[in-house]
Amino acid sequence: MTASAAVVLLSGGLDSATVLAIARQQGFICHALSVDYGQRHAAELAAARRVARAGGAREHRVMCVDLAGIGGSALTDLRLAVPETPTTGIPVTYVPARNTIMLSLALAWAEVLGARDVFIGVNVLDSSGYPDCRPEFIAAFGALAALATRAGVEGSPCRVHTPLIALTKAEIIREGTRLGVDYGQTVSCYQADGEGRACGRCEACRLRRAGFAAAGLADPTRYQRP
Amino acid sequence: MTASAAVVLLSGGLDSATVLAIARQQGFICHALSVDYGQRHAAELAAARRVARAGGAREHRVMCVDLAGIGGSALTDLRLAVPETPTTGIPVTYVPARNTIMLSLALAWAEVLGARDVFIGVNVLDSSGYPDCRPEFIAAFGALAALATRAGVEGSPCRVHTPLIALTKAEIIREGTRLGVDYGQTVSCYQADGEGRACGRCEACRLRRAGFAAAGLADPTRYQRP
Numbered sequence: 402m403t404a405s406a407a408v409v410l411l412s413g414g415l416d417s418a419t420v421l422a423i424a425r426q427q428g429f430i431c432h433a434l435s436v437d438y439g440q441r442h443a444a445e446l447a448a449a450r451r452v453a454r455a456g457g458a459r460e461h462r463v464m465c466v467d468l469a470g471i472g473g474s475a476l477t478d479l480r481l482a483v484p485e486t487p488t489t490g491i492p493v494t495y496v497p498a499r500n501t502i503m504l505s506l507a508l509a510w511a512e513v514l515g516a517r518d519v520f521i522g523v524n525v526l527d528s529s530g531y532p533d534c535r536p537e538f539i540a541a542f543g544a545l546a547a548l549a550t551r552a553g554v555e556g557s558p559c560r561v562h563t564p565l566i567a568l569t570k571a572e573i574i575r576e577g578t579r580l581g582v583d584y585g586q587t588v589s590c591y592q593a594d595g596e597g598r599a600c601g602r603c604e605a606c607r608l609r610r611a612g613f614a615a616a617g618l619a620d621p622t623r624y625q626r627p
Numbered sequence: 628m629t630a631s632a633a634v635v636l637l638s639g640g641l642d643s644a645t646v647l648a649i650a651r652q653q654g655f656i657c658h659a660l661s662v663d664y665g666q667r668h669a670a671e672l673a674a675a676r677r678v679a680r681a682g683g684a685r686e687h688r689v690m691c692v693d694l695a696g697i698g699g700s701a702l703t704d705l706r707l708a709v710p711e712t713p714t715t716g717i718p719v720t721y722v723p724a725r726n727t728i729m730l731s732l733a734l735a736w737a738e739v740l741g742a743r744d745v746f747i748g749v750n751v752l753d754s755s756g757y758p759d760c761r762p763e764f765i766a767a768f769g770a771l772a773a774l775a776t777r778a779g780v781e782g783s784p785c786r787v788h789t790p791l792i793a794l795t796k797a798e799i800i801r802e803g804t805r806l807g808v809d810y811g812q813t814v815s816c817y818q819a820d821g822e823g824r825a826c827g828r829c830e831a832c833r834l835r836r837a838g839f840a841a842a843g844l845a846d847p848t849r850y851q852r853p
Contacts, residue, residue: 466692466732473739491777498735501775505731506692509724513699538774545767549727551717554758 406430407518407562408511409458410503413448414589415609416522416565419577421456423564424520426580431520433458434510436503438496439469439477444597448588455586464506473497476591483591485602491530492604494591500533504542504561511559512550524565524573539563570612578618585621598625632656633744633788634733635684639674640815641835642748642791645803647682649790650746652806657746659684660736662729664722665695665703670823674814681812690732699723702817709817711828717756718830720817726759730768730787737785738776750791750799765789796838804844811847824851 407429411417424431433453435446446463453461468477474496475481481493500523507519523534532538539561547558565573577584589609590599599606601624613620633655637643650657659679661672672689679687694703700722701707707719726749733745749760758764765787773784791799803810815835816825825832827850839846 462696464693464696467690468735470688470690471736471739491780495777497738497777498731498775501734501771502728502731505724505728508727509694510697512723513697532777532780533775535774538771541767541771541774545727545764545771548761548764548767549724549759551721551723551758554717
């Protein structure tokens, strides 16, 4: 069997680094895609470059979309603070339609590459209540993809793979560790500093830290205040 | 009744200029969105600015997404020629996942604005066979939008309006003319020159010219060779 090409959405965080390792292990030639949407944590994109290289991606593309121009999220609007204590409902770190946009860009690139597979590291258990991390959202995107593209019309639509969707953070970390992911290269923090050091207080940090603890593995995260 | 906000996708072409007029006539406060995706016909974006102003849009935003970097279409890759005679199947002017990406960006902006309505000028009759101009694609995007966003989760999902979807080009032109659209400001040509003058030979030009003829109206298009 010839290896197939896949587009892997890669944020530079823990989840997508694990997804890249899983896609590689499944035999895909991985084209990593990061989206520079004006996120305040630019260290994430530097991490994505490291992770793509270490994870054996064939190539790594960064596409720019100016979501900071429209604002509406604490991740793109510096006037909105990143919460450092648990909140209820959809948090202010939700970026409007972010996963819809990212999957659309992945779909476009997949079509140009002739790839029929897109991977995304969404996860419903430890997902902070984001609407676009739920299985029903992914299913709806799959239905859309089948109608949206030349490949779909020609009968071989793009599949959206979400290998982490039903895993806990601890299970994700165990699986990635088994596959050799170096989580010290990843940045999950919503307000990492220029060196990629984590705040330790935002929800992304809390979920990540609890995941390492639950997995019984040492946390390699570099924190701003040890 | 207070006027509602809507996001109107505005390319600068004939169809979307008509959609803006229809949305305004329905009483919406229109936020016009153009997407600079690296299209070869940059004159289209200049036209979009004129049309937004003349059409009474509250504001006009241009979002950039570098689809030229991935290529795969004669509209974004200068090495691929724009066909000047009729073709069969999905033409090379199809831009992979373009309407999926544009609707995603419109959805994001609508969510930030608190708008519940998005307008797009897709049209199935004179649409060159693009997969993402079909009613089933629009229905699938509507289903996705209901799941993708905070507004959807909270029970008031964004609606996608396609007032032109079942009209012929002649019917679109008649309706726009009735609403006062100045089609001389619009640019439909896939390879318009820097002044916005049309080639008269590409499929967009042929559909447009035939539309004015069928509507029995004078064609105000400026051609490169009269």
